[in-house]
Amino acid sequence: xxxxxxxxxxxxxxxxxxxxxxxxEAPNFNVTEALIQNGVNVSxxxxxAGLAMRSSPSACSIACGSLEVVFGKEKTVRGQNAAYxxxxxxxxxxxxxxxxxxxxxxxxxxxxxxxxxxxxxVKSGGHAAFPGASSxxxxxxxDLKDFTVRKxxxxxxxVAIGPxxxxxxAYRYLTPYNLTIVGGRAARVGVGGLTLGGGxxxxxxxxxxxxDNVASYEVVTASGVIVNAxxxxxxxxxxxxxxxxxxxxxxxxxxxxxxxxxPMWGGMRIHDPSTTPALITAFENAINxxxxxxxxxxxxxxxxxxxxxxxxxxxxxxxxxxxxxxPEIAREYLSIxxxxxxxxxxxxxxxxxxxxxxxxxxxxxxxxxxxxKVSAELIQKMTDRFFxxxxxxxxxxxxxxxxxxxxxxxxxxxKKGGNALGLYPENGPFFHVLVYxxxxxxxxxxxxxxxxxxxxxxxxxxxxxxxxxxxxxxMPYSSGHEPVVSGYGKENMARxxxxxxxxxxxxxxxxxxxxxxxxxxxxxLGASL
Ligand SMILES: Cc1cc2nc3c(=O)[nH]c(=O)nc-3n(C[C@H](O)[C@H](O)[C@H](O)COP(=O)(O)OP(=O)(O)OC[C@H]3O[C@@H](n4cnc5c(N)ncnc54)[C@H](O)[C@@H]3O)c2cc1C
Ligand SMILES: *[C@@H]1O[C@H](CO)[C@@H](O)[C@H](O)[C@H]1NC(C)=O
Ligand SMILES: *[C@@H]1O[C@H](CO)[C@@H](O)[C@H](O)[C@H]1NC(C)=O
Ligand SMILES: *[C@@H]1O[C@H](CO)[C@@H](O)[C@H](O)[C@H]1NC(C)=O
Ligand SMILES: *[C@@H]1O[C@H](CO)[C@@H](O)[C@H](O)[C@H]1NC(C)=O
Ligand SMILES: *[C@@H]1O[C@H](CO)[C@@H](O)[C@H](O)[C@H]1NC(C)=O
Ligand SMILES: *[C@@H]1O[C@H](CO)[C@@H](O)[C@H](O)[C@H]1NC(C)=O
Numbered sequence: 001x002x003x004x005x006x007x008x009x010x011x012x013x014x015x016x017x018x019x020x021x022x023x024x025e026a027p028n029f030n031v032t033e034a035l036i037q038n039g040v041n042v043s044x045x046x047x048x049a050g051l052a053m054r055s056s057p058s059a060c061s062i063a064c065g066s067l068e069v070v071f072g073k074e075k076t077v078r079g080q081n082a083a084y085x086x087x088x089x090x091x092x093x094x095x096x097x098x099x100x101x102x103x104x105x106x107x108x109x110x111x112x113x114x115x116x117x118x119x120x121x122v123k124s125g126g127h128a129a130f131p132g133a134s135s136x137x138x139x140x141x142x143d144l145k146d147f148t149v150r151k152x153x154x155x156x157x158x159v160a161i162g163p164x165x166x167x168x169x170a171y172r173y174l175t176p177y178n179l180t181i182v183g184g185r186a187a188r189v190g191v192g193g194l195t196l197g198g199g200x201x202x203x204x205x206x207x208x209x210x211x212d213n214v215a216s217y218e219v220v221t222a223s224g225v226i227v228n229a230x231x232x233x234x235x236x237x238x239x240x241x242x243x244x245x246x247x248x249x250x251x252x253x254x255x256x257x258x259x260x261x262x263p264m265w266g267g268m269r270i271h272d273p274s275t276t277p278a279l280i281t282a283f284e285n286a287i288n289x290x291x292x293x294x295x296x297x298x299x300x301x302x303x304x305x306x307x308x309x310x311x312x313x314x315x316x317x318x319x320x321x322x323x324x325x326x327p328e329i330a331r332e333y334l335s336i337x338x339x340x341x342x343x344x345x346x347x348x349x350x351x352x353x354x355x356x357x358x359x360x361x362x363x364x365x366x367x368x369x370x371x372x373k374v375s376a377e378l379i380q381k382m383t384d385r386f387f388x389x390x391x392x393x394x395x396x397x398x399x400x401x402x403x404x405x406x407x408x409x410x411x412x413x414x415k416k417g418g419n420a421l422g423l424y425p426e427n428g429p430f431f432h433v434l435v436y437x438x439x440x441x442x443x444x445x446x447x448x449x450x451x452x453x454x455x456x457x458x459x460x461x462x463x464x465x466x467x468x469x470x471x472x473x474x475m476p477y478s479s480g481h482e483p484v485v486s487g488y489g490k491e492n493m494a495r496x497x498x499x500x501x502x503x504x505x506x507x508x509x510x511x512x513x514x515x516x517x518x519x520x521x522x523x524x525l526g527a528s529l
Contacts, residue, residue, distance in 0.1 A: 024503040025223040034224050035111045038104055040070055048115060060139060063118035064096035067140070070108065075099050082143040084126040084135065085188075086365040088445075092135035094121070101146035103252040107224040109142055110250065113512050114222075121515045122250050124163040125190015129365045130480035130525060132515035134193065144192060147252055152177070158215045158255045163192035168356075170256075171349040180261035180348050182213040185314075186355035195254055196245050197475035198421060200403065202266065202316040202348065203259065206294040208412030211242040211419055213257045219249035222504035226252075231416045240499045242419035243488070245475055246516050247500060247509050266297070266316030266351045267343035273302065273311050275336050276383055282313075282332040283402060284376045287429050290406035293329040295319060301401035302383055304390040310339075314355075320345040363396055363438040364445065368452050369477035370460060371432035371487075373468035374404065382433060382459050393451055396438040405430045420496055422489035423472060430470055433459065434477045449529055453481060475517055480525030484517040493521055 032042050032049075043049050047062045068076040081097035084090040095118070100106050113120050121136035123143045128134050135141055147162030150173040159181060161170050168187035174180050182201045184194045199210020207213055216230035217238065229238040240248050271279065283300045290296070295318040303310050313333055321327065321343075326334050342354070359365075372378055379402055390398040405413075410425040423430065435452045463469035473487040485493055497519050500510070510518055517524060 023501070023505050024221065024225070025505050027505075029223055031111050031114045035108060035115065038108045038111065038224060040108050040112075045069060048112070059116045060095035060118035063112050063116040063140060064098075066112055066116070067096065067098050067109065071098070071100065071105055075101070075105075080135075080141070082123050082126060082135070082141055082145070083361075084123075085361045086127075086129040087362065088129065088131045088364055088366075089126060089133060089135045092131050092137050094136050094141040095138050097141045097143055099143045099146055103218065103220060103226050106142070106220045106250050106252055107226060109140070110220055110222065110508065111224045113140065114506070114508060117512070119512045119514055121513060122192075122246055123190075124192025125166055125188065125194075127189045128193050128476075128516065129367050132524065133480070134515065136515060142250070144250075144252075149253060152179075152258070153255075156258060159258050161191055161254050161256055163190065163251060163254070165191045167191065167194075168349060168352050171347070171352060174258065175347050175349045178260060178262045179258045181256040181258060182207045182210045183256070184210070185352055186359065187352040188356040188361075191254060192251060194476055196241065196243075196251065198243050198419070199476070200474070202264075202297040202351070203261075203318065204409050204412075205290055205297060205406050206318065206408070206412065207259065208409060208415065209243075209419065210256075212413050212415060213259075214242070214254055215257050216255045217241050217251050218253035218255070219251045221249045222506060222508035235417060236499045237503055239417050240420055240496055243421040243475070244496055245485075246513060247496070247519050248503060249509065261318065261348070263320055263345055263347055264316065264318050264351075265321035265343065265345050267314075267341075267346070268354065269313045269315065269333075269338045269343065270340040271311040271313065271336060271338050273309050273387070275311055276302075277380065278336045279311055279313065279333075280376050280379045280383070282336060283379065283404070283431075284374060285332055286329060287374055287404045287406050287431065289329055290404075290408050290429070293327060294406075294408045295327070296329045298333065299401050299403050301399055302386055303397060303399040304387070304395075305397045309387060309391070315343060316351065359436065359438075363440065364442060364448075365436070365438045366449060366452060366479055367477045368435045368456055368479035368482060369432055369474050370456050371405075371430050371470045371472045371474065372459075372463045373427075373470055374429050374431050375463075375466055375468040378459075378463055378466050378468055379431070381462050385455065385458060385462075389451060389455060393437070394439060394441070394444045394447060396440060399434075399436045401434040401436065402431055403434065405432070420488055420492050421472065422487070422492045430472070432472075432474055432477070434474075446529060449479070449481070452479065453529065456482075478517070481523045481527060481529065483521055483523045483527065485519055486521030493519065
């Protein structure tokens with residue numbers, strides 16, 4: 001197409017144009033006008049200027065062509081040009097990959113998508129595992145990798161972290177100050193997806209999830225307006241962003257509350273599976289005693305790899321540990337025989353890389369999850385079942401990991417108005433299972449996914465029998481076949497939808513950004529295979 005390249009790109013951020021009514025966007029909102037206000041000279045792109053507000057077969061050709069003209073060829077590449085953790089995402093080919101580096105460019109992207117009706121997907125660290133989660137066939141993949149800001153506030157109480165950062169980048173920046181933030185445990189995972197879905201951290205027992213420790217979000221809304229949502233500004237949007245995933249806007253900066261964190265302790269221990277009963281008892285006791293000491297983080301997991309079957313504990317303590325006088329809360333775990341002990345006095349910067357190394361990219365991968373009320377009996381049954389089914393799968397590795405939402409973690413989730421997840425201390429504590437699988441061949445996709453789904457269903461059945469089932473699914477660990485937002489409960493789902501209609505009356509983030517867990521509460525890839 002013939003496009004004229006003389007476009008003035010404004011540097012003035014779009015100003016808030018909140019209508020006096022209770023919707024954020026005026027009924028007569030004009031997308032073209034908003035683009036002009038962003039400095040995009042729409043009349044210089046005849047294809048854009050001529051568009052009606054409806055779908056066009058060449059929508060994405062026009063959208064990508066316009067992005068290329070306005071923002072340049074370095075930022076707009078035809079086809080797939082983003083890095084993903086799972087091969088299922090990496091093989092999805094968009095019409096173009098757009099790599100903005102300013103919030104205003106993100107705003108214009110949203111408006112160009114609206115004008116052309118070309119759909120998009122947003123990518124931060126690209127660790128969501130299923131196709132379409134942060135990729136889009138034939139649409140625009142918006143790769144936020146150049147949003148790499150890391151900046152402490154003058155009083156060091158908050159830190160601005162862009163969604164182009166991986167967790168290790170944030171920790172490395174903060175370590176010299178003896179500061180950290182509540183974030184992911186694997187170095188290479190992205191700040192965006194993890195924080196928007198919740199965010200389980202080594203610090204969760206004490207401080208709650210990553211989302212519970214965000215002071216404010218800089219977010220591009222459906223009308224291209226850039227706002228800072230915090231407990232005092234747009235508090236309903238702030239609440240919705242705490243667990244609401246990609247449904248409310250594109251977050252261009254997370255302002256995290258900083259936490260003073262001098263060197264700590266942690267790492268992995270490998271055990272023979274014969275220690276399973278002791279591990280499960282230790283897991284249960286550490287959850288039930290969490291109120292006495294919130295400094296311990298613990299994960300118990302099991303794996304089959306080639307012909308090996310192994311058990312693991314991942315332990316962290318928020319202070320250095322002298323193994324000859326360990327803290328009371330960690331004693332039971334530390335008394336269990338081990339084959340290898342990799343724990344040490346360390347920092348999050350140094351504790352996180354091994355978890356990414358142990359779950360490498362470059363495979364077909366899947367995660368799925370379910371949550372339950374704490375029951376050692378159920379965990380034992382689920383572990384037995386795992387060792388029955390996992391060794392027969394055509395996998396590179398298959399793993400289950402048990403983690404907890406202890407009472408103190410659930411209490412910490414209620415601060416600053418609470419999050420959207422529907423998890424409350426009076427119903428807890430909970431534990432959840434993460435099924436993580438890696439395999440090579442796409443011809444094994446159905447076998448692998450069916451096995452995982454059947455494992456989750458069997459586990460839920462066993463939980464019902466024991467009276468410990470629970471509807472909640474942890475978004476960042478869920479597969480495309482799980483109904484995540486429904487699991488937040490009817491009330492929270494209704495509240496999320498009302499907030500979505502307020503800030504996004506045309507439902508841009510539901511329709512033009514179709515991937516991942518939407519507010520209809522359904523499984524994005526369908527409930528069954
Ligand atoms: C090796 C590994 C280790 C993990 N460890 C942990 C852990 O310790 N704790 C934990 O809680 N989870 C963990 N997870 C799960 C992880 O949180 C999810 O995979 C999460 O989706 C990754 O975020 P991302 O930004 O890398 O993913 P992406 O695939 O980039 O994004 C996931 C979703 O979030 C949306 N999104 C991302 N950024 C933005 C943004 N800025 N604005 C709007 N929408 C956005 C995307 O559109 C997409 O739908 C781990 C996963 C892996 C693979
Ligand atoms: C939107 O604004 C543009 C540019 O000012 C104008 O040409 C167009 O007619 C407007 N569209 C509507 C539906 O009002
Ligand atoms: C916008 O583009 C049109 C057509 O190319 C041109 O005539 C006009 O001067 C441009 N306006 C600005 C502000 O650059
Ligand atoms: C964004 O990209 C442009 C063009 O590649 C570059 O000139 C500019 O310095 C970048 N800005 C930021 C904030 O990184
Ligand atoms: C960080 O903590 C360590 C150990 O407590 C201390 O020795 C060091 O001085 C602290 N550094 C800063 C910058 O506060
Ligand atoms: C870890 O730190 C503690 C407290 O400073 C110390 O007693 C212990 O010896 C250290 N452990 C190692 C292995 O250095
Ligand atoms: C998967 O592929 C890797 C790398 O090509 C290979 O080493 C491994 O044996 C394969 N595993 C299975 C189970 O196919």
